[in-house]
Amino acid sequence: MRVQCKMTHTLDVNLAAWGSVGQGLAIGADYVVYAVLVEQRRIWYFLCAEGGVPYPVQYPAVLFDMRDARCSAYWVANIDLPMQPEETRLLLAPAEWAGDPTFYEHLIDGVNPERAVFEQYRRLMDIEFIDDPSRVSATVIDDGWLQCPTCDDTWEVRGGNISEMVRCPNCNTILLSPYRPR
Numbered sequence: 001m002r003v004q005c006k007m008t009h010t011l012d013v014n015l016a017a018w019g020s021v022g023q024g025l026a027i028g029a030d031y032v033v034y035a036v037l038v039e040q041r042r043i044w045y046f047l048c049a050e051g052g053v054p055y056p057v058q059y060p061a062v063l064f065d066m067r068d069a070r071c072s073a074y075w076v077a078n079i080d081l082p083m084q085p086e087e088t089r090l091l092l093a094p095a096e097w098a099g100d101p102t103f104y105e106h107l108i109d110g111v112n113p114e115r116a117v118f119e120q121y122r123r124l125m126d127i128e129f130i131d132d133p134s135r136v137s138a139t140v141i142d143d144g145w146l147q148c149p150t151c152d153d154t155w156e157v158r159g160g161n162i163s164e165m166v167r168c169p170n171c172n173t174i175l176l177s178p179y180r181p182r
Contacts (some may be wrong), residue, residue, distance in 0.1 A: 001033040001071060002129060003045060003064035024049035024057065030067055032125055034118075035075070035093035040086060046093075048122070055107045055118060068129050073162050074121055094121045127165035127174055137176040138166050148173055 005025045025031075026049075034056040035046040045064060046056035071092065078098035080089040096117050097103045106114040138146040146166060147154045153170035157179065164180040167173070 001036070001066075002030055002068040002131065003033055003047070003061075004028065004030050004067050005063060006065050007063055024051040024053070025059065025063065026050055030131060031064075032122075032128075033072075034122065034125060035091065035097060036061075037092075038090040039088070054110075054115065070129060072125055072128060074125060074128075094118075123167070124163070127163045127167055130164045130176065130180070133176075135165070135174070135176045137178055138168070140178045146178070148175065150175075 005027050008025045031047040033045045037044040043061035044058045045061050048056050074094050075092040076095045076098050078091045091098050107118050141147045144157050148168035150173040151171040155169050165174050166177045
């Protein structure tokens, strides 16, 4: 899932209810959504904004326009249905996060393995869906082998790659995957 920031604050948002609204966001910038939380009739996106924070931060969905509404293949659903309907909570996130109520707290605190787990998913989710169709594509040089047009390095693509983009293991350039569904 990808969203684009349309505002960093607004009078329409009850700031007391939403907390610190758009700190670190840039209007017009696109962001990968690493998790979605629905609670107390509010929708939150977890994303990594500018500023170098090494974990995703929670932002109200009202600040964004949807760029790509497809759900990540790495998400699972965790639904909490308490006795009071207004306390219902839905979290779409990687399994380790969705299944552990302390995962996000540990991630913020920089605890391993939570930080390492998130970084692994971040690398996968950052290339899962095309962010710019004008990107250069990796070149197929043999069955299962790709070449980077930036550094000419070649690498083998392992089976099960579900991403629309690939990352050159040598120079880290993100390229369109020639194996992506069209």
